[in-house]
Amino acid sequence: MAQPISLSRKKKKSKQKTARLNLYSRVRGLLKETKSVEKGLQLITENFQLLPADFKKRDEIVRDLTEAFAPDYQGCPIHQFGSSINGFGMHGSDVDLFLDLNRPQISSKKTKIELRKLRKILTSQSQPGIFEEILLVGSRRCPIIKFTHKETGIECDLSLDNKLALRVSQLLQLYSSDLRVKQVVFALRVWAKLRRLAKVDEASGRSLLSSYALTFLALFYFMVCEPCPVIPAVCDLKKCIPGIKVEKIEKYECFVIPEGAELPPSENTKSSVELLQGFFKFYNQEISLDRDALILWDASRVPRNSLHQNSRYVNCEIGEMTMIDAFNLSNNVTANVNEKFCEHLASEMKQAAELSADWETKSSGPKVDASEGLAGLFRLIDLEADKKAKVRPVVGPMKGEQKNGEFHIILSITKATLNSGEFFEAARKKGLTPQQHWLYLAQVCTIKVLNEVFLAELHRVPSTSLNCDSTAVTNPALMTSSPSSASSTINSSTHSTVTTPAPHISLQCTCRCQVWEDRKERRTEMKKEFNLPLTYGDSLAFEKEVTQRLPKRQAGEPIVKFTCNLDEKASWNQRSQLLIKLCPSQSYLQKFKLFYKQFRSVIIQLNMFELNVTRIKNPYQISFAS
Numbered sequence: 001m002a003q004p005i006s007l008s009r010k011k012k013k014s015k016q017k018t019a020r021l022n023l024y025s026r027v028r029g030l031l032k033e034t035k036s037v038e039k040g041l042q043l044i045t046e047n048f049q050l051l052p053a054d055f056k057k058r059d060e061i062v063r064d065l066t067e068a069f070a071p072d073y074q075g076c077p078i079h080q081f082g083s084s085i086n087g088f089g090m091h092g093s094d095v096d097l098f099l100d101l102n103r104p105q106i107s108s109k110k111t112k113i114e115l116r117k118l119r120k121i122l123t124s125q126s127q128p129g130i131f132e133e134i135l136l137v138g139s140r141r142c143p144i145i146k147f148t149h150k151e152t153g154i155e156c157d158l159s160l161d162n163k164l165a166l167r168v169s170q171l172l173q174l175y176s177s178d179l180r181v182k183q184v185v186f187a188l189r190v191w192a193k194l195r196r197l198a199k200v201d202e203a204s205g206r207s208l209l210s211s212y213a214l215t216f217l218a219l220f221y222f223m224v225c226e227p228c229p230v231i232p233a234v235c236d237l238k239k240c241i242p243g244i245k246v247e248k249i250e251k252y253e254c255f256v257i258p259e260g261a262e263l264p265p266s267e268n269t270k271s272s273v274e275l276l277q278g279f280f281k282f283y284n285q286e287i288s289l290d291r292d293a294l295i296l297w298d299a300s301r302v303p304r305n306s307l308h309q310n311s312r313y314v315n316c317e318i319g320e321m322t323m324i325d326a327f328n329l330s331n332n333v334t335a336n337v338n339e340k341f342c343e344h345l346a347s348e349m350k351q352a353a354e355l356s357a358d359w360e361t362k363s364s365g366p367k368v369d370a371s372e373g374l375a376g377l378f379r380l381i382d383l384e385a386d387k388k389a390k391v392r393p394v395v396g397p398m399k400g401e402q403k404n405g406e407f408h409i410i411l412s413i414t415k416a417t418l419n420s421g422e423f424f425e426a427a428r429k430k431g432l433t434p435q436q437h438w439l440y441l442a443q444v445c446t447i448k449v450l451n452e453v454f455l456a457e458l459h460r461v462p463s464t465s466l467n468c469d470s471t472a473v474t475n476p477a478l479m480t481s482s483p484s485s486a487s488s489t490i491n492s493s494t495h496s497t498v499t500t501p502a503p504h505i506s507l508q509c510t511c512r513c514q515v516w517e518d519r520k521e522r523r524t525e526m527k528k529e530f531n532l533p534l535t536y537g538d539s540l541a542f543e544k545e546v547t548q549r550l551p552k553r554q555a556g557e558p559i560v561k562f563t564c565n566l567d568e569k570a571s572w573n574q575r576s577q578l579l580i581k582l583c584p585s586q587s588y589l590q591k592f593k594l595f596y597k598q599f600r601s602v603i604i605q606l607n608m609f610e611l612n613v614t615r616i617k618n619p620y621q622i623s624f625a626s
Contacts, residue, residue: 041187047091049186055084061097087175088189090189097159115145130151131148132150175219181218181231184222189214213333216326243261244261411607413575416612460506508561509560509563510561518550
């Protein structure tokens with residue numbers, strides 16, 4: 001069974017890449033037609049929003065489903081929700097539907113029984129050629145039936161009694177009536193798709209932002225932006241829109257918004273361009289994505305660690321990002337986001353804020369050329385390589401390879417390490433903060449890997465002043481503070497390293513032994529020899545043993561020469577990072593790339609399993625020769 005799943009993932013990955021390239025081509029073509037960012041936002045909205053023909057196709061799907069279910073579910077209407085009615089639907093988006101059974105809330109077990117019955121109806125012989133690719137997808141929160149309507153080719157998700165989602169969709173439809181809101185949300189959704197921030201990349205298993213979550217982030221900004229809100233908070237709608245009724249669904253208070261309701265005129269007169277700029281600035285400067293909980297109901301934010309102190313949110317799942325649903329106050333719409341993606345999103349927000357900061361707005365001067373404005377925001381130039389690769393495959397740069405010829409590796413301290421009491425105590429004994437202590441270990445580890453694993457001759461650049469320590473320091477328990485005299489050369493015999501973290505260290509490195517060749521194969525052989533799982537966490541002792549078992553083909557002349565700079569770097573969330581910059585001599589570039597591939601692999605593994613606190617331990621307690 002594994003083979004079809006693998007093929008399916010490859011197919012999905014290929015489909016996603018094709019969709020992204022098609023989106024790139026379409027956006028690029030649109031931006032060629034305009035010379036202003038404002039006009040670009042207008043064109044994106046007009047060309048990506050659902051058209052009357054799209055709504056007609058969706059109505060056909062509802063009609064076909066109603067006819068199919070009529071014999072068994074007479075009088076049970078089928079409702080559309082989500083992108084079909086919320087005003088933010090994009091061409092090609094799925095159709096979300098639910099069958100209203102007009103019954104009190106039923107258990108999840110009975111829901112699955114009903115869904116199996118519906119699936120059987122859709123797959124029966126009485127529905128030939130109407131529905132295909134029918135699949136029941138179980139979920140703790142909302143199980144669904146996924147299927148494709150054959151005539152229109154539209155993918156659909158069918159659930160039961162999902163009135164809560166219907167009310168939220170109607171709420172979003174109300175907010176989308178402000179054209180500025182609609183234009184900014186459409187631009188953000190295109191930006192997120194082009195920057196690979198939206199949806200779930202099923203091929204790699206990475207959880208990304210849903211369009212739903214991204215829309216909520218935008219609405220939250222519109223509710224709190226300066227000098228005054230563009231739209232009212234959810235809880236304030238009852239005061240400013242006549243005819244709104246309160247309805248209790250499950251245990252949550254929802255609003256039934258009357259048809260044709262309109263938002264009151266906003267006192268905020270900013271243009272769509274200014275609001276888009278403000279969105280990125282807001283999430284770059286005023287919001288900490290990993291610390292703040294954002295609540296759409298009353299447009300408030302609280303430290304996420306104190307969210308459960310309020311009884312209304314006691315059942316809400318707190319994640320790396322926390323954005324609370326409009327009506328379902330126990331639903332975190334960004335609960336799927338992990339720490340790595342949260343950091344990546346913050347980085348993309350920062351870059352977008354910088355790229356959009358220099359746009360000239362309608363009120364402050366001439367309009368910007370879209371090739372610099374929206375095209376710069378979407379980074380269409382970066383995507384040009386992907387477009388060309390479809391026609392003529394090209395070999396891209398190595399990971400960390402920079403345009404200036406340098407090769408960068410970034411090591412980061414993890415949250416688990418910062419929260420470790422044992423690590424904190426080791427840092428305190430050294431008179432350092434945990435972040436300084438980790439930076440010290442990372443600098444030492446890098447020097448040891450170069451010197452003891454890859455047998456590089458290391459010479460300090462004269463301007464670098466370092467204290468030295470002769471003790472093995474990758475284990476905090478072994479650290480001492482007694483310095484030895486500094487020398488200009490670091491080698492295995494002197495075993496010199498720094499005793500305190502320095503903001504900058506520069507080394508000249510020369511390799512005369514090609515110990516990176518066949519390294520991967522020898523590492524695998526050793527793991528089999530010691531009966532270690534292939535996923536065994538790496539260690540410095542293990543890598544030194546791998547080097548010992550490799551043939552030492554030492555050459556008189558250098559095989560590789562490069563400069564290594566170790567720089568302290570602060571991340572967006574103020575956690576310590578070590579930036580390793582390697583600058584090879586051009587005459588050694590080809591050999592250097594072979595070295596760099598293995599060096600990068602080793603140092604990243606050591607950062608994960610030795611420099612940072614991890615639950616993965618060596619279960620075999622193998623002792624390698626020093």
